Amino acid sequence: MKEKTQVEDVDRSLYDFRYGYDDEHYYKVDEGLTREIVETISKEKDDPAWMRDFRLKCLDLYYQQKLPNWGPSLEGLNMDDIVTYVRPKSKMTAKWEEVPAEIKETFEKLGIPQAERESLAGVGAQYDSELVYHNMKEEVAAKGVIYSDLESAMKGEYADMIEEHFMKLLTPYDHKFMALHGAVWSGGSFVYVPKGVKVEIPLQSYFRLNAPGAGQFEHTLIIVDEGADLHFIEGCSAPKYNIANLHAGAVELFVAKNARLRYSTIENWSKNMYNLNSKRALIEEGGRMEFVSGSFGSHVSYLYPMTILKGNGSSLEYTGITFAGEGQNLDTGMKVVHIGENTKSIVSSKSISKSGGESTFRSVVQIQNSAKNAKSTTDCASLMLDDKSRSDTIPVMDVRTQDADVGHEAKIGRISDEEIFYLMSRGMSEEEARTMIVSGFADNVSKELPLEYAVEMNNLIRLEMVGSIG
Amino acid sequence: MEEKSMVVNRLPMKTWNRLNINHKNVTLTNIVKEGPSDTTVSGAFSYRVADSAFDQIETGMGPDMDRFVSENAPEAPAMYVVTPGTKENFVTVTIDYDKMPELPDGSYMNIYRFFVGAGSELSILLDIRGTKPVTGIVDVKILAQEHAKVTLVESKRLSDQVRYLGNTGTDFGAHADFELVHVAFSGKNVYEGATTRLTGEKSTARYDIGYVSSADGDIDQNYLIRFVGKETVGDIISNGVLCGTSRKAFRGTIDFIRGCVGAAGSEKEDVLLMDDTVVNLTSPLILCGEEDVEGEHGATLGRLAEDVLFYLEARGIAKEDAYKMVADGRMASVIRRIPQGALRSELLSLVSEEEISVEA
Numbered sequence: 001m002k003e004k005t006q007v008e009d010v011d012r013s014l015y016d017f018r019y020g021y022d023d024e025h026y027y028k029v030d031e032g033l034t035r036e037i038v039e040t041i042s043k044e045k046d047d048p049a050w051m052r053d054f055r056l057k058c059l060d061l062y063y064q065q066k067l068p069n070w071g072p073s074l075e076g077l078n079m080d081d082i083v084t085y086v087r088p089k090s091k092m093t094a095k096w097e098e099v100p101a102e103i104k105e106t107f108e109k110l111g112i113p114q115a116e117r118e119s120l121a122g123v124g125a126q127y128d129s130e131l132v133y134h135n136m137k138e139e140v141a142a143k144g145v146i147y148s149d150l151e152s153a154m155k156g157e158y159a160d161m162i163e164e165h166f167m168k169l170l171t172p173y174d175h176k177f178m179a180l181h182g183a184v185w186s187g188g189s190f191v192y193v194p195k196g197v198k199v200e201i202p203l204q205s206y207f208r209l210n211a212p213g214a215g216q217f218e219h220t221l222i223i224v225d226e227g228a229d230l231h232f233i234e235g236c237s238a239p240k241y242n243i244a245n246l247h248a249g250a251v252e253l254f255v256a257k258n259a260r261l262r263y264s265t266i267e268n269w270s271k272n273m274y275n276l277n278s279k280r281a282l283i284e285e286g287g288r289m290e291f292v293s294g295s296f297g298s299h300v301s302y303l304y305p306m307t308i309l310k311g312n313g314s315s316l317e318y319t320g321i322t323f324a325g326e327g328q329n330l331d332t333g334m335k336v337v338h339i340g341e342n343t344k345s346i347v348s349s350k351s352i353s354k355s356g357g358e359s360t361f362r363s364v365v366q367i368q369n370s371a372k373n374a375k376s377t378t379d380c381a382s383l384m385l386d387d388k389s390r391s392d393t394i395p396v397m398d399v400r401t402q403d404a405d406v407g408h409e410a411k412i413g414r415i416s417d418e419e420i421f422y423l424m425s426r427g428m429s430e431e432e433a434r435t436m437i438v439s440g441f442a443d444n445v446s447k448e449l450p451l452e453y454a455v456e457m458n459n460l461i462r463l464e465m466v467g468s469i470g
Numbered sequence: 471m472e473e474k475s476m477v478v479n480r481l482p483m484k485t486w487n488r489l490n491i492n493h494k495n496v497t498l499t500n501i502v503k504e505g506p507s508d509t510t511v512s513g514a515f516s517y518r519v520a521d522s523a524f525d526q527i528e529t530g531m532g533p534d535m536d537r538f539v540s541e542n543a544p545e546a547p548a549m550y551v552v553t554p555g556t557k558e559n560f561v562t563v564t565i566d567y568d569k570m571p572e573l574p575d576g577s578y579m580n581i582y583r584f585f586v587g588a589g590s591e592l593s594i595l596l597d598i599r600g601t602k603p604v605t606g607i608v609d610v611k612i613l614a615q616e617h618a619k620v621t622l623v624e625s626k627r628l629s630d631q632v633r634y635l636g637n638t639g640t641d642f643g644a645h646a647d648f649e650l651v652h653v654a655f656s657g658k659n660v661y662e663g664a665t666t667r668l669t670g671e672k673s674t675a676r677y678d679i680g681y682v683s684s685a686d687g688d689i690d691q692n693y694l695i696r697f698v699g700k701e702t703v704g705d706i707i708s709n710g711v712l713c714g715t716s717r718k719a720f721r722g723t724i725d726f727i728r729g730c731v732g733a734a735g736s737e738k739e740d741v742l743l744m745d746d747t748v749v750n751l752t753s754p755l756i757l758c759g760e761e762d763v764e765g766e767h768g769a770t771l772g773r774l775a776e777d778v779l780f781y782l783e784a785r786g787i788a789k790e791d792a793y794k795m796v797a798d799g800r801m802a803s804v805i806r807r808i809p810q811g812a813l814r815s816e817l818l819s820l821v822s823e824e825e826i827s828v829e830a
Contacts, residue, residue: 070484070492362485367772369746384761387728393756394485399771400750402743406771408754412726414761 026128026211028086033079035059038183041085045151045186050163058172058182065176072300072329072358077274082246084184086211087130096133103127106208120233122147124205126218129186140199146192147203150219153190162190165221169252169280169308177248177276177302181217185250188218191232193259198229202264207249209238209269215246222252224259231262237297238270244299245273253281255289257311262290264449266457269297271327276302285311285340292448293320295332296460304362306335309343309371316345321445323461324357324389333362333395338371338404347378348444353389360391365406366398373403380410383441385434435462471575472500476534478635479663479692481753482723491719491751494661494690496535496635498605501576504544505606506569513552513559513592520549520583524611529639530663530692539581539609539637547581554587554615561592562810565608567600567632577605577635588615588643594622595810601629609637616643616670622650623808625817628657630684636662644670644699650677651807653817656684663692668702668733675704680804682797683748685714694723697733697763706737709800712748719751724767728759737767742774742797 027044029037038059042052067074088100099107107125108114122136124147131149140147146158154162172182189205209216224230238245247269255261261281269275275298281289291305307316316336324330336345351359361382367374382391393410415437423433439446439461446454480493524547529536552559565580586592596608614620620640628634634657642648654660666675675695683689695704706722724735737754754767773779774796782792798821805821808814 070486364486364489382756382758384758384763387761389761391756391758392483393767394481394483395754396485396489396491397750397752397769397771398489399741399743399752400748402746402748402773404743404772405775406769408752408767408769410754410756410765410767412756412758412765413763 026086026088028083028211028214031081031083031213033059033062033082033084033180033184037084041184041186044085048154051154054167055183058179061172061179062176062183065179067176068302071302071331074274074300076244076299077246078244081213081243083211083214084217085186086128086214088127088132099133103132106210107206120204121199121201122203124149124189126187126205126207128209128211128214129216131187136203143197144194145197145199146190148190150188150190150221158190158192161192161223162221165223165252165254166219167250167252169254169282170250170278174278178250178278181219181248181250181278184215185217185219188220188249191222191230193224193228193230195225196227199231202231202233204233204235206235209245209247209273213243213245216249218249220249220251222261223254224256224261226256226259228256228259230260231264234263234265237268238273243272245270246276247273248276251277251279253279253289255281255283255287257284258286260288260290262292264292266294267297267303268460271297271299273298274300279305281305281307283307283309283311283314283316286313287311288314289316291316291318291320291334292445293318293332294445294457295320295322295330298330299328301330301332303332304335306337307345308337308339309345310339312340313342314340315343318345318347318349319445319448320349321442322351322359322361324351324353324359326355326357329358331360331362335364336376337366337368338374338376339368341370341372343371343374345376349380350442350445351382351391352385352438352441353382353391354385356388358390360394362394364396364398367401367404367406369400371401371404374401375405376407378408381441382412383438384412384414474498474500474538476538478531478535478661479690479721480532481721482694482725482755483757485753489751491721491753494719496661498538498577499575500542501573502542502544502579503573503576505578505580505608506566507580508564508566510562511560514556515559516551516553517548518551520547523613524549524583527611527613527639527641528665528667529611529637530665530694531635531637531661532663535635535637539579539607542579543581544579547583549583549585552584552586552590552592555589557591559590559592562595563597565596565598565606567602567604567606570604572602573604577607579607579609582610584612584620586612586614586618586620589617591619592621593809594620595813596624597813598624598626598634599628600632603631605633605635607635607637611638612640614640614642614646614648616645618643618646620646620648621809623810623813624652625808625813626654626657626660627820628655628660630656630658630687632657633659634661638664640666642666642668642670642673642675644672646670646673648675649807650675651804652677652679653801653804653808654681654689655820656682657687658684659688661690665694665696666704667696667698668704669698671699672701673699674702677706678804678807679706679708680710680801682711682801683713683716683718685716687716689716689718691719692721694725695735696725696727697730697735698727700730701732702730703733704735708739709804710739710741711744711797711800712741712750713744715747717749721753721755722767723755723757724765725757726760726763726765730760731762733760734764736765739769740800741771742793742800743772744793744797
């Protein structure tokens with residue numbers, strides 16, 4: 001049997017860096033969750049009356065609901081220690097030079113301004129609980145595309161549209177952390193793409209959680225109207241602290257008739273983060289939803305983007321990868337509900353476990369009786385890189401009509417010695433060979449990302465693979 | 471009379487509660503009588519009271535069912551001990567509920583324990599039948615030593631009046647082989663669970679499962695193979711046909727325990743849905759705590775594949791006949807795994823007689 005060498009810690013300094021945090025430059029509420037804190041947040045945000053009432057109703061629902069009795073342990077998460085609202089003492093701006101120096105430096109280090117210049121139609125940057133920067137290219141705005149922070153949009157021309165859609169798809173009744181989100185949400189983006197408008201290059205929101213012991217509860221609401229087309233990218237990271245941070249954001253996506261939305265995420269939270277994020281999409285007739293999801297960070301993740309294929313002929317393509325390293329328990333996957341006739345879903349998931357990391361692929365494909373001629377295929381592959389890690393696959397298929405084709409395939413295994421030997425015989429070191437094989441394993445995800453994000457993902461894999469000779 | 475509510479067929483790792491697949495709730499009463507049993511034994515056996523080693527064997531239906539069996543067993547279970555190194559050992563049991571009086575508030579229980587000595591071979595056949603409104607419980611545990619070979623065939627021919635609970639747990643030593651064949655025709659509620667622990671290195675297990683539901687039946691299954699020893703091999707293969715308004719939940723798990731270096735496991739489920747009012751739930755799990763393993767699962771659910779249907783229709787076979795032909799073929803593929811020729815022929819003839827309709 002082959003000798004195992006020591007697996008080193010991963011160098012994550014590219015993402016885990018932090019600048020000094022001091023209370024002087026930030027406003028924050030007390031730790032914990034009380035009615036007073038929720039009322040303070042509502043006042044801070046100058047909520048309309050309906051939103052204040054909604055927050056308080058959600059708080060009641062939070063206390064009524066139980067923690068999940070499945071999935072990774074949430075023992076290390078104590079809401080009494082979490083600060084639910086932190087904002088820099090600066091206003092949001094559309095001019096990069098007006099962003100406070102320290103925050104600017106953080107986002108520059110993450111490459112956000114450069115990406116905006118080179119490849120994005122618009123950018124929103126959230127620091128802790130509030131957006132600090134939001135901007136969109138003029139030519140995109142000229143087409144009638146709305147991309148703004150959610151709070152401003154809620155008080156402007158689109159107030160009715162937001163009230164009609166906000167937390168109607170993801171409701172506070174769904175689970176405890178959606179109720180928590182409803183009570184303390186802050187920040188996030190609103191996107192509206194008018195009928196027939198195709199946004200040629202992506203919009204991006206980047207979420208950075210900087211304060212120790214804080215929670216981030218941003219809400220993203222995207223409405224892609226009939227025949228329109230959008231690619232939206234979401235990036236997330238945080239510095240590493242010794243205390244738990246919490247992310248319980250919500251993403252609601254409405255895709256109208258014959259519209260298309262691609263939603264790409266590279267999630268790279270630090271390894272003290274509890275990532276309990278929820279995403280849900282409602283797809284009308286002929287609409288198409290594409291989820292591309294890369295989960296690399298956080299201590300614990302519960303992440304299952306859900307798609308409801310309501311309209312006839314609507315479709316979903318989900319492509320995801322999860323990389324669980326030391327100290328990580330990443331429970332990820334997807335849900336799809338077929339309601340309309342001739343609906344179609346294609347799911348491809350990869351997971352990699354290393355250095356004691358635990359990854360779980362959890363999914364449900366539900367074909368309702370109305371979904372005549374529905375088709376669904378799921379392909380799931382897991383790679384174990386050492387004998388200290390875990391990888392579990394927990395899919396469920398719920399089929400309620402005869403007139404459907406549902407297929408599911410899954411495989412688990414390790415990198416074969418033959419593959420390593422082949423590459424080493426061509427001059428590679430063992431570490432290079434393993435990194436190349438893992439990158440190849442993740443290839444179907446990186447192919448779905450814009451080039452610069454694919455490069456970032458491959459960098460993450462390379463970082464995670466440092467010292468992985470086993 | 472005391473009612474006992476139990477949670478059986480637990481999914482080895484929980485998922486979303488609202489999917490109703492994490493477990494099955496079952497209620498039984500404490501009125502339990504010894505089940506009918508017409509037994510033929512041939513080979514080298516001795517008998518004694520089952521020892522505590524059997525209490526440690528994990529079963530498919532789980533701890534609640536184990537407790538119910540232990541607390542309500544009509545008498546202390548006897549154990550068949552197969553003499554080490556012997557071949558040609560057979561136990562054939564016919565359990566015909568129609569030979570017993572109706573027991574509307576209670577259940578009939580049959581308990582079997584087998585200790586299979588090193589290097590011996592054992593073939594067990596349980597032929598279970600019934601048309602009366604009864605609840606039948608059959609509880610089987612097998613402890614097999616190294617190099618043993620065991621085949622367990624459980625055939626159920628039940629009317630839609632019968633509620634049936636089949637609970638199996640086995641543990642296999644090094645180089646031992648296990649083959650399980652479960653065939654079920656109808657039954658009102660058929661709840662079954664089987665767990666095999668491949669403790670010894672190079673031990674193997676193969677499950678072949680085939681079922682045809684009744685028009686409004688409820689089938690609930692939990693099949694699990696745990697890979698513990700090095701280079702163990704296990705496969706779960708299930709073929710089902712669902713009709714009418716029947717509901718079925720299949721839980722199939724291959725669990726690679728850390729240390730089972732070189733193990734390989736697979737599971738495959740194919741379900742043909744014959745009517746538009748069926749409900750099919752499938753959850754094929756792979757749990758993996760070991761790097762050096764190969765595991766895979768696959769499932770196909772729904773109607774007949776378009777290319778198969780086209781092929782058959784192009785040869786003048788009506789759609790309804792094509793469905794019946796494929797359904798028969800799937801059941802026949804499982805029945806052919808039965809080594810006992812007489813039962814195999816009997817069940818094969820039943821397949822062709824089984825009325826399976828398809829919506830035009």
